[in-house]
Amino acid sequence: MRGRKTFRERPGRAVFALVAACAMGAVAAPFAVAGASSQPAARPAADGGPGDLLLPTPEAPRISDGPYAGFQLCGGPAGDPVVTSGSPTLAATLEAVAPPGTVESGGPGPRRKVVFEVDTAAGEPVSHKQLTSDTSHDAAYQLPDGTLADGAYRWRVRGKDGATESAWTAWCPFTVRRG
Template sequence: MRLFDKTPGTWSRVAVALAAAVVVGAVAAPLSTADPKPEGSQAAAGGAPDRLLATPEVPRVSDGSYSGFQFCGIPDSPPQVTTDRPSLAATLESVAPPGSVEPPEDAARSGRKVVFEVTEADGRPVLTENTRTEASHTAVYQIPEAKLSSGDYRWRVRVQDGPAISQWTAWCDFSVRLAD
């Protein structure tokens, strides 16, 4: 088929192809000029300046694996759980800017290191747990049995991927109310 063939339907196919090219260009142009450093991202401490590791977001607490999560940071309404084994979770963001290439040694590393820190409301340490997550967007930790009793606590989390380390999340206050 020649581009300027005069058979019926040829011009409509050419018009559709041109319109599609214009739409793709209009969508791609803003993306190609977007800032590769998302707002709120911190340069990794001790890492290369082109490696970013955003602070985990949306900290939340749950009574357990099959319960819904309560979000942290709601004024005058901290999460409340009825178990001594609550689950803590946060959303992880991208480790490197779009288009960057990870060094070959990164391929051998298994997941990201995630550090959960739990204290009593007054700051007395309860536990610090280093875990690994294979999940690309979520870190979850269930507190072991008998570590918490009824009372007020707070927790925070940060993530490390190779030399890149995020900032800690804000403290997430929560209460444990166990049945007597």
């Protein structure tokens, strides 16, 4: 009795289908690349999403009266931070570039370029500083003495790696009250 052959006895159709699918993908790929390259060139930005482990937005922006004083978190339940120094320290936590579950080397980690911006509450620029963080995990910038008078300000930070930039943190409003 002659019956139908099973997949294992007759693999020709499956092989043909696989080869055809690969050929169609090879033909479609150049069109996808051409479509992507026709977009205007923009500066690459990292959004910190699941597929982007390089430059997530810095976290936990905080401000302090100085390098040895305690920090106040931006957007905390206590309201906007108040500092009593004209040269507060601004800080944020940076993510390491190693994917989750991997171990970074025991030596010093990769240093990160970090950009800090400070404006008045009305949006007038006060300070724009790019520096290199001493570690791959944290960044801090102490404003030079006398930079800020009493009043309301805001600041934000982002990381950079070559032409790639993270998103800015949200603005952190704070008040300087020295007297």
